[in-house]
Ligand SMILES: O=P([O-])([O-])O[C@@H]1[C@H](O)[C@H](O)[C@@H](O)[C@H](O)[C@H]1O
């Protein structure tokens with residue numbers, strides 16, 4: 563078969579656009595997930611339903627995700643739900659597709675900016691149909707780095723997150739940022755607006771599409787230890803270049819989080 567997944571890729575772009583056009587409810591019902599600061603809204607559910615109804619052959623799983631060899635959609639209907647609830651203007655629809663456990667394509671629609679990011683293995687990365695590529699800055703002191711504090715407020719973890727951020731800030735770097743959506747953060751790496759984004763505690767659906775987009779834009783996606791990226795590990799570092807990644811890894815204070823697939827923590831060998 564010549565180009566087996568091209569149609570699915572194009573379809574995912576259209577579905578992401580339609581999903582991103584869902585209007586904000588006047589009386590937004592806000593619910594919580596893993597903690598009181600891990601928010602979900604009725605709109606998340608509505609958008610998820612729209613996506614699942616339109617994509618072919620979907621079965622929905624939320625917890626205990628398991629990546630099999632079967633063609634699999636990995637969806638975050640509203641990435642940046644806290645932003646969405648507060649009217650902070652970065653919200654994205656993230657749709658990725660994996661075959662035989664390998665990510666094949668990713669689509670991130672940053673709805674409020676009307677930016678459609680997409681990438682397919684070996685076919686380049688685009689924003690609104692224009693090719694995008696990562697920054698060529700290799701000197702960390704000339705970089706902007708993104709990290710997020712996520713939704714786990716266990717004091718010991720928050721301490722590690724802020725200690726890591728402090729050390730990176732004091733390298734020094736030009737700045738630390740965070741858009742409040744992991745999918746958008748990865749697209750900011752892919753366009754060269756920032757040099758890197760890392761987070762411990764994200765989920766597979768937050769970063770699956772962004773991982774393809776960063777790679778196709780010429781960047782790298784790794785585990786926070788420098789080892790290979792593991793979609794289910796909830797640990798991810800994306801960067802424009804190995805030099806930037808290596809320097810950040812030196813400062814990251816790693817902490818344990820339960821994996822998305824429920825498998826016990828696997829040791830990540832560093833490739834650096
Ligand atoms: O809950 P959600 O808004 O879909 O996703 C969250 C966002 O991507 C946020 O940037 C990241 O820091 C959290 O770890 C994610 O859970």
Ligand SMILES: [Mg+2]
Pocket residue numbers: 638640641642744767768
């Ligand atoms: Mg998300």
